[in-house]
Amino acid sequence: xxxxxxxxxxxxxxxxxxxxxxxxxxxxxxxxxxxxxxxxxxxxxxxxxxxxxxxxxxxxxxxxxxxxxxxxxxxxxxxxxxxxxxxxxxxxxxxxxxxxxxxxxxxxxxxxxxxxxxxxxxxxxxxxxxxxxxxxxxxxxxxxxxxxxxxxxxxxxxxxxxxxxxxxxxxxxxxxxxxxxxxxxxxxxxxxxxxxxxxxxxxxxxxxxxxxxxxxxxxxxxxxxxxxxxxxxxxxxxxxxxxxxxxxxxxxxxxxxxxxxxxxxxxxxxxxxxxxxxxxxxxxxxxxxxxxxxxxxxxxxxxxxxxxxxxxxxxxxxxxxxxxxxxxxxxxxxxxxxxxxxxxxxxxxxxxxxxxxxxxxxxxxxxxxxxxxxxxxxxxxxxxxxxxxxxxxxxxxxxxxxxxxxxxxxxxxxxxxxxxxxxxxxxxxxxxxxxxxxxxxxxxxxxxxxxxxxxxxxxxxxxxxxxxxxxxxxxxxxxxxxxxxxxxxxxxxxxxxxxxxxxxxxxxxxxxxxxxxxxxxxxxxxxxxxxxxxxxxxxxxxxxxxxxxxxxxxxxxxxxxxxxxxxxxxxxxxxxxxxxxxxxxxxxxxxxxxxxxxxxxx
Amino acid sequence: xxxxxxxxxxxxxxxxxxxxxxxxxxxxxxxxxxxxxxxxxxxxxxxxxxxxxxxxxxxxxxxxxxxxxxxxxxxxxxxxxxxxxxxxxxxxxxxxxxxxxxxxxxxxxxxxxxxxxxxxxxxxxxxxxxxxxxxxxxxxxxxxxxxxxxxxxxxxxxxxxxxxxxxxxxxxxxxxxxxxxxxxxxxxxxxxxxxxxxxxxxxxxxxxxxxxxxxxxxxxxxxxxxxxxxxxxxxxxxxxxxxxxxxxxxxxxxxxxxxxxxxxxxxxxxxxxxxxxxxxxxxxxxxxxxxxxxxxxxxxxxxxxxxxxxxxxxxxxxxxxxxxxxxxxxxxxxxxxxxxxxx
Numbered sequence: 039x040x041x042x043x044x045x046x047x048x049x050x051x052x053x054x055x056x057x058x059x060x061x062x063x064x065x066x067x068x069x070x071x072x073x074x075x076x077x078x079x080x081x082x083x084x085x086x087x088x089x090x091x092x093x094x095x096x097x098x099x100x101x102x103x104x105x106x107x108x109x110x111x112x113x114x115x116x117x118x119x120x121x122x123x124x125x126x127x128x129x130x131x132x133x134x135x136x137x138x139x140x141x142x143x144x145x146x147x148x149x150x151x152x153x154x155x156x157x158x159x160x161x162x163x164x165x166x167x168x169x170x171x172x173x174x175x176x177x178x179x180x181x182x183x184x185x186x187x188x189x190x191x192x193x194x195x196x197x198x199x200x201x202x203x204x205x206x207x208x209x210x211x212x213x214x215x216x217x218x219x220x221x222x223x224x225x226x227x228x229x230x231x232x233x234x235x236x237x238x239x240x241x242x243x244x245x246x247x248x249x250x251x252x253x254x255x256x257x258x259x260x261x262x263x264x265x266x267x268x269x270x271x272x273x274x275x276x277x278x279x280x281x282x283x284x285x286x287x288x289x290x291x292x293x294x295x296x297x298x299x300x301x302x303x304x305x306x307x308x309x310x311x312x313x314x315x316x317x318x319x320x321x322x323x324x325x326x327x328x329x330x331x332x333x334x335x336x337x338x339x340x341x342x343x344x345x346x347x348x349x350x351x352x353x354x355x356x357x358x359x360x361x362x363x364x365x366x367x368x369x370x371x372x373x374x375x376x377x378x379x380x381x382x383x384x385x386x387x388x389x390x391x392x393x394x395x396x397x398x399x400x401x402x403x404x405x406x407x408x409x410x411x412x413x414x415x416x417x418x419x420x421x422x423x424x425x426x427x428x429x430x431x432x433x434x435x436x437x438x439x440x441x442x443x444x445x446x447x448x449x450x451x452x453x454x455x456x457x458x459x460x461x462x463x464x465x466x467x468x469x470x471x472x473x474x475x476x477x478x479x480x481x482x483x484x485x486x487x488x489x490x491x492x493x494x495x496x497x498x499x500x501x502x503x504x505x506x507x508x509x510x511x512x513x514x515x516x517x518x519x520x521x522x523x524x525x526x527x528x529x530x531x532x533x534x535x536x537x538x539x540x541x542x543x544x545x546x547x548x549x550x551x552x553x554x555x556x557x558x559x560x561x562x563x564x565x566x567x568x569x570x571x572x573x574x575x576x577x578x579x580x581x582x583x584x585x586x587x588x589x590x591x592x593x594x595x596x597x598x599x600x601x602x603x604x605x606x607x608x609x610x611x612x613x614x615x616x617x618x619x620x621x622x623x624x625x626x627x628x629x630x631x632x633x634x635x636x637x638x639x640x
Numbered sequence: 641x642x643x644x645x646x647x648x649x650x651x652x653x654x655x656x657x658x659x660x661x662x663x664x665x666x667x668x669x670x671x672x673x674x675x676x677x678x679x680x681x682x683x684x685x686x687x688x689x690x691x692x693x694x695x696x697x698x699x700x701x702x703x704x705x706x707x708x709x710x711x712x713x714x715x716x717x718x719x720x721x722x723x724x725x726x727x728x729x730x731x732x733x734x735x736x737x738x739x740x741x742x743x744x745x746x747x748x749x750x751x752x753x754x755x756x757x758x759x760x761x762x763x764x765x766x767x768x769x770x771x772x773x774x775x776x777x778x779x780x781x782x783x784x785x786x787x788x789x790x791x792x793x794x795x796x797x798x799x800x801x802x803x804x805x806x807x808x809x810x811x812x813x814x815x816x817x818x819x820x821x822x823x824x825x826x827x828x829x830x831x832x833x834x835x836x837x838x839x840x841x842x843x844x845x846x847x848x849x850x851x852x853x854x855x856x857x858x859x860x861x862x863x864x865x866x867x868x869x870x871x872x873x874x875x876x877x878x879x880x881x882x883x884x885x886x887x888x889x890x891x892x893x894x895x896x897x898x899x900x901x902x903x904x905x906x907x908x909x910x911x912x913x914x915x916x917x918x919x920x921x922x923x924x925x926x927x928x929x930x931x932x933x934x935x936x937x938x939x940x941x942x943x944x945x946x947x948x949x950x951x952x953x954x955x956x957x958x959x960x961x962x963x964x965x966x967x968x969x970x971x972x973x974x975x976x977x978x979x980x981x982x983x
Contacts, residue, residue: 075893257891459896460899525967529960536953539946
């Protein structure tokens with residue numbers, strides 16, 4: 039805890055220091071360079087974290103920074119071959135390839151002899167049948183290796199020559215090669231053996247670059263004439279192919295990247311940093327519409343503010359627990375300040391994400407988790423202001439921590455800022471339907487949280503009649519809030535569905551899930567009105583609301599209808615079941631051990 | 641259930657039915673009430689409880705609106721499950737269409753081409769074809785006897801000399817009855833063995849099936865008719881031509897960004913011809929018809945549009961508006977009351 043806090047402070051200090059140390063490669067500037075990957079222009083740093091996360095399932099490496107790691111992978115540095123990257127949990131796989139059984143991470147060098155074997159094995163699986171755990175693991179490993187190899191092909195596939203030397207040699211060959219090619223095309227033959235060999239080699243270059251341009255997904259080079267047009271960006275293969283055009287203009291970005299590989303190989307960090315400076319200058323000048331967002335994203339990824347929030351929320355939880363034990367009012371005040379700080383950071387980070395993406399706050403499961411937490415905390419803080427029963431900050435901290443930890447695990451799956459699929463690409467619907475429905479989720483979770491507090495405090499015999507009544511009012515208000523927003527959200531979803539698929543309601547699992555929340559909340563309100571439930575009943579039903587919401591939020595994604603439910607989702611399913619079981623336990627416990635309050639007077 | 645059977649089947653079986661049944665020894669035993677019954681009961685219950693339980697005064701205006709809205713929503717839902725017609729049209733670039741085809745419903749058509757100005761088409765819904773019945777229709781000067789009918793069948797070219805029918809292509813075909821498919825991506829092949837005659841001499845037989853492309857010719861009383869089983873058609877009040885189809889991806893990736901079809905519409909009435917762009921989340925509404933970008937062809941630039949004909953499409957909109965309004969009024973009235981009480 040303390041070490042991670044210290045680390046954060048150091049990280050912040052380093053980031054804020056204006057002069058980077060001059061005796062090192064300037065990885066900060068390298069980290070800010072733009073990369074077009076998966077349809078999104080992003081800083082090199084985000085890209086490298088995402089790649090490392092995909093391969094290592096962790097976004098850090100002990101030896102070097104993520105940016106430097108990816109750079110070394112791109113240029114085939116010997117050190118990067120020895121980084122222990124590939125996570126192999128499966129003991130059977132470790133045994134199969136006679137790997138050291140005491141470790142979980144293995145380097146490229148260790149796995150290299152088995153790559154062909156692993157890849158062909160993974161291709162041979164029958165995808166019509168559900169895969170066994172072993173097969174899934176082999177598939178996963180094959181994908182990771184595939185990604186790593188694809189990254190190594192971003193510049194050139196050779197170990198023994200730098201990209202700079204390769205490009206220089208190739209550029210030298212282009213003119214002569216083209217002349218010979220034209221001559222061959224006209225006359226049908228070449229006279230000298232030497233020329234024939236030359237053309238053959240040139241043809242090999244052409245084939246290789248064709249293959250590259252088809253396979254590599256890493257787009258580094260803007261079009262020199264219209265750099266801001268992302269459609270015209272190219273990867274290394276297509277950029278080298280373009281040189282065959284007689285009107286080809288030298289691409290300064292390609293030249294600079296080539297020089298960077300050269301100086302890095304030479305160990306000349308002064309020249310490296312100089313070149314980087316000129317490259318950054320070019321980017322800033324020609325890609326001005328994107329530079330602000332790129333920089334913002336760079337700082338956003340390196341600071342990782344949601345992680346800071348998570349740490350703060352844990353801190354608040356501990357402080358509040360001490361407060362409940364010692365009853366020292368300064369602990370409460372500190373918690374209050376910390377809670378507002380954490381919530382402030384939470385809010386700012388959400389805004390930063392919105393600016394970077396140019397989209398409303400919720401675009402995928404990951405951001406829904408972050409936003410659900412934010413909504414619940416906001417409501418909680420409002421209620422603390424009104425009722426002042428000293429539970430608000432504690433509950434906020436728990437809700438914040440829980441939702442952010444869920445988000446953290448969801449982030450392991452894919453880029454959290456991924457591009458939207460065509461049907462979702464509508465900021466209007468994203469900002470109306472999705473927001474209102476998540477407001478409903480957030481509300482129901484908060485109601486469940488308050489109810490949990492009720493159960494805990496009553497079983498510890500710490501709750502007065504007055505407090506119970508207050509908690510009851512809070513839960514009631516929140517359920518009304520949730521019903522309102524989940525209904526509006528569901529209706530807006532129906533309208534969106536009517537606009538894009540031609541039916542208002544199609545009994546799709548996700549739709550049914552949303553309807554379930556509406557009906558559930560309406561049911562609680564009706565039961566209360568009819569006098570079927572009182573304080574205890576309302577509370578216990580609200581805890582059940584946690585299960586209903588968790589089911590329609592995540593559960594329906596795991597039903598496996600139209601979705602591949604393996605990998606993380608398998609694991610997540612167990613967690614969901616565990617969560618549901620814990621909530622049920624809480625309900626049963628509350629039902630048996632808490633004395634019913636006398637019926638409320640109307 | 642849905643993994644096994646596809647959403648259309650599930651909807652029909654569970655939500656658009658009176659009872660959810662379980663087959664026991666060939667008998668269908670109702671186990672749970674189906675969506676239709678549940679909805680109907682709910683409407684009655686809601687109406688009565690709104691009338692009886694809620695006192696009609698201004699304080700309860702929100703509540704009354706909410707319940708009224710829910711009643712309208714349910715009625716609209718029930719109505720639309722009866723009146724909605726869903727179909728698809730496949731268009732290659734520069735192709736023109738004036739009808740779309742149902743995904744599941746089929747019909748038997750008898751076409752009389754003797755008039756020079758128009759074809760006289762008689763369409764019989766496939767549900768009329770029951771084995772061993774005789775169908776007569778006012779528009780037809782002859783009777784049709786259904787010798788046999790299969791919901792789904794597999795046709796294959798016969799190796800022996802005799803086919804299943806005595807006329808038409810069926811003379812060279814044998815058929816195998818197959819259990820009807822329930823998955824979304826498989827289409828049934830309704831097949832009928834029929835006989836046409838104006839006197840009641842049903843000795844000849846003709847094989848008709850959805851899988852048989854094109855019409856078959858029959859001669860009755862020296863007059864030629866063309867018959868076919870084909871997907872039920874939904875005719876548009878205009879002609880539609882696909883001018884171009886585009887499929888955009890995000891730069892440097894395979895992630896689809898947008899699909900769009902530029903179509904030109906030539907109405908049969910006097911209104912002017914116009915071009916419309918149909919794309920994701922932006923369907924074309926024309927009267928009760930709505931056209932959506934649904935899919936596209938892989939090989940040639942082509943587009944698949946989903947066509948929905950729904951006379952009750954505005955029901956959910958109206959009811960949602962009423963309920964939202966009611967919820968809003970009720971929620972805010974109470975919030976203000978609560979805040980005033982506290983301060």
